[in-house]
Amino acid sequence: MLARQRQELIARAVEEHGGIRVSELVAELNVSDMTIRRDIETLAGKGLVRKVHGGATRADRSADEPGFTAKSEMHPQQKSEIARTTAELISPGSSVAVSAGTTAYAVAQELRHIKRLTVVTNSPPVAELLFDPEDKDRLVVLTGGVRTPSDALVGPVANEMLATVHVDTLILGVHGIDIDAGLTTPNLQEAQTNRALIRSAKHVVVVADHSKWGTIGLSTIATLDKIDTLVTDAELDEPARREISKQRVNLIIAARDDAPSASS
Template sequence: MLARQRQDLIIQAVEEHGGVRVSELVADLHVSDMTIRRDIEALADKGLVRKVHGGATRADRSAEEPGFTAKSEMNPVQKSEIARTAASLISAGSSVAVSAGTTAYAVAIELRAIKRLTVVTNSPRVADLLNDPTRDDLLVVLTGGVRTPSDALAGPVANEMLASTHVDTLILGVHGIDLHAGLTTPNLQEAQTNRALIKSAKRIVVVADHTKWGIIGLSTIATLDKVHTLVTDAELDEDARREISRQGVNLIVAPRSEEPLPTPVVS
């Protein structure tokens, strides 16, 4: 197979799924790991894909918003690591807002183990996940709003509801993080609702894997100085870690799956 044919197939896989792993391409195309990495490098140089650790994702487009299913297939191990670490910051008996997005959803999975919890969310998926009629110690409040491509409820109805809501902690997933642009999203309505979520919370915990660093969406949700804690994975490079910490953000790097978690706060 010619390089051009391989690269066309790589672009097709990225467009269909939002991202693709080197290991998957090696198996599908029956070529070496090094060949695939060279193909991805060539495509990234042309701006056709974005090279990430272990694979490739769609090229940066500030107004493009991949759907929930496409995003859920990207970096699942890292998201799980981040989720376990972020959930360990939540104590029993507290109130938590959980935004939409696949990493926030992963955190919601871990929140099910916490006792006496009140959860406010603009994600129907999170609300469905946490809905448990057998538990009288778990209250789930779903905002109204218009559904976005990432399965968030956003817009005036959600914003008005959140304006009178006060929670201890917000778990916020984002499309991208940049030193200057801050936390961003491709969706203007979702940006407004995420700002309302931020205003509702005493503590802002952003959950984002390493591939979100340097990505800039169409609209800024908040600058980095508004973030109390950022939970990310071990593949975030050292330069990014230093820049984030310089902004006064409490940076927590989630242990890899085989490593023990820090002592949890939950009981």
């Protein structure tokens, strides 16, 4: 059986049953464990299934919107590496907008160590994290708006407030990144508010781990040419790196442990 035929059978089984184990596929297709894992990797890379421990499940739908807590449990090490690297881009005394999302929240944790910051955010968790009534050195501004499952404040109130704001840097978390669809989110209102955040900033820094590449949400926030820098982790594959660099985006690969960051 050809690899394409195997992968079609795997994708069909996942769609019908919601998920399937590697051991079941090995027995059914009479191939090695490693062959099935490679097939699942290929399908996951195309967004057709989601790779999980021991097998595969259905890929996220474009309108699916995981909650903040659920997303916090995904790729924590990579998010931590991205956060430390991104914080190095922020200078003391600057103004920063921080979007909602768990990777942006990880960056906010690192921003606590930078002096004299003004922070604008539509994320209640970020505002709660950074606000300290004893610290007169940091100003935290929280937009109003309607709260989403991903813990973002969105809608007309947030958008109108952001229309009057001008910051040095935006730290933007996203649901997915695709060469054609650009930066995406499953929430239509959040897309509008994120566009308002982009308009408010001189420099746009997108923070996203490697799993976001190839994921497409319901609504496009912006095309890749609208961002300045993308900070991701070392697991982003070489073809994706080349595609991103072609868009003239400053690609920064977050350092692992104490290794230096790599830019292209």
